Every structure is written in C-alpha cells, then in structure tokens.
Amino acid sequence: MICRSKTLTLRKKAFSLVEVLMAVAILALISSSVLVVIDRCVASAAQSALRMRAFEVARENMEQLLASATVKESVEYGVSEIYPDIGWQTVVETFYEPITARMWIRGVCSAQYNDPNGIEQTVELTHWLTDLTKEQLLQIESRDEQEQGDLSAELIETMEDAADYAGVDVEIIEQWLQNGMLTTEDGSFIKDNLNLYKDSNGNPGEEEKNQQAKSLTDLKNKKSKSGEGSGDDSWQDEIDPKTGLTYGELDQMDFSEIWELMQNKR
Numbered sequence: 001m002i003c004r005s006k007t008l009t010l011r012k013k014a015f016s017l018v019e020v021l022m023a024v025a026i027l028a029l030i031s032s033s034v035l036v037v038i039d040r041c042v043a044s045a046a047q048s049a050l051r052m053r054a055f056e057v058a059r060e061n062m063e064q065l066l067a068s069a070t071v072k073e074s075v076e077y078g079v080s081e082i083y084p085d086i087g088w089q090t091v092v093e094t095f096y097e098p099i100t101a102r103m104w105i106r107g108v109c110s111a112q113y114n115d116p117n118g119i120e121q122t123v124e125l126t127h128w129l130t131d132l133t134k135e136q137l138l139q140i141e142s143r144d145e146q147e148q149g150d151l152s153a154e155l156i157e158t159m160e161d162a163a164d165y166a167g168v169d170v171e172i173i174e175q176w177l178q179n180g181m182l183t184t185e186d187g188s189f190i191k192d193n194l195n196l197y198k199d200s201n202g203n204p205g206e207e208e209k210n211q212q213a214k215s216l217t218d219l220k221n222k223k224s225k226s227g228e229g230s231g232d233d234s235w236q237d238e239i240d241p242k243t244g245l246t247y248g249e250l251d252q253m254d255f256s257e258i259w260e261l262m263q264n265k266r
Contacts, residue, residue, distance in 0.1 A: 054111035054123040061109040155188040162189040182214045
C-alpha cells in the first residue's frame, strides 16, 4: 500500500502599513478630542470656582450694607483680603422708579475677576434699600438744581457769544474747533475750554486737550478736582495708599481701570 501525504503551508496574515497608519490616525484623533474635552472641563471648573468666589465677595459686601443703620450716596472699592485676585466695588445711589414715580436708594455690590482666558468678568448684586421721603427728595432736587444752575453759567450757546467771550473772531473759534476744542452734545461752548485755547493761542498740548470737559458732569468733576468746589471736597487731594493716585483722580476712573491698576501694583 502506498500512502501519500500533502503538507499544506498556512500563512499568517499581518496588518499592512496603510492599515497601521489609519489606526494611528484614528487613535490620535480620538485622543485629541478627549484632551479638548478635559481641557474645557478644567477651564469650566476654574471659571465656576472664580465666579463663586466673586459672588461670595459681592454677597458679603451687600450683607454689610444691609446691616448698616444709615446709608449715604457713596462709591467704595478695593481688593478682597481672602481672594486677592478679586476686586470689588460698592455703590450707593439714588434712582427714579417710573412705575410708582418714586425716588429710591439702591445698593449695587459688584465683584470683578479675570477668567482663565484673561477676559474680565463681573458679578453684580443690586438691592433697593429704601424709598425717599418728600423732605429728602426736595433736598436732593434743591441740591441738584443749585449745582446745575451754577454749572449752566459756564456754558455759551452760540458761536458768536463764544467769540465775544474769548475776544476773537468767529473764524478763530472755527479754527479752534478743527484743532480739537470740545463742545457739549448740543453744541454749547464750555468757558473752560475756551479759556484753554485762548491762553495757548489756539494750540494747547495733547495732554491739555485730553483734559477738556465735554459735559456738565465732566465740568463738575474738574471744578471739584481743582478745588473750586465746596470745602468738603478737600479729601479728593488725598493720596490713596493702594494706588498712589488721589481720590479725586480715582473718582473719575472706571472701576475696570482701577482694578487693572491695582492688579499691576501687585
């Protein structure tokens, strides 16, 4: 008997180079997606923690304000002692509520911080403290009318009257306007600005131009800063130890500017 056998050779099939590259590319894509999700989760957690701290600072300031026996119009600001990265501001102000046609005093407590992306964020709490009595309302209106009347005398309505005040021709006033002299929104001329251009022969420096008043509010702040206001404004010349600026200068700055200044001082 003759036996014949046949040996079969089996080949093991391996991954090709293209398949390996495709697998690596898919794994890289999945890994990058996972890393992006993790990064966003971490940033969101950091943002939530900062926001909660800012809310805590604003809430504590509001609680202190509500616990006060008396309040007055004021603006206070600073940096949290517990969280140095968070600045705060407390404002007590009057406002008119049109529905009931009454004046109220409200407190606005805000806290400011920079999120992980470096963008400035603000948490703000507002509380209506109390309404004003007729006597208090009359006092405020009388004070505002007196201040408005005093400042209105610093305005000149027409270009001809402005030229007469400065002792120049109308053409000169037009040249001053082209050279950067500011007027109010309704086109009235401010005596302080006219004096500036008159004393400098129509060519004040850039810093002097930037210090021009363009509204009654600016004019009021400028008068107070220069000491032409009431004697109670002497505190504005005092130096704030935290910023190195006077309180008068800080009073004219926006809260975000003060916050940035205090961050740079650290």
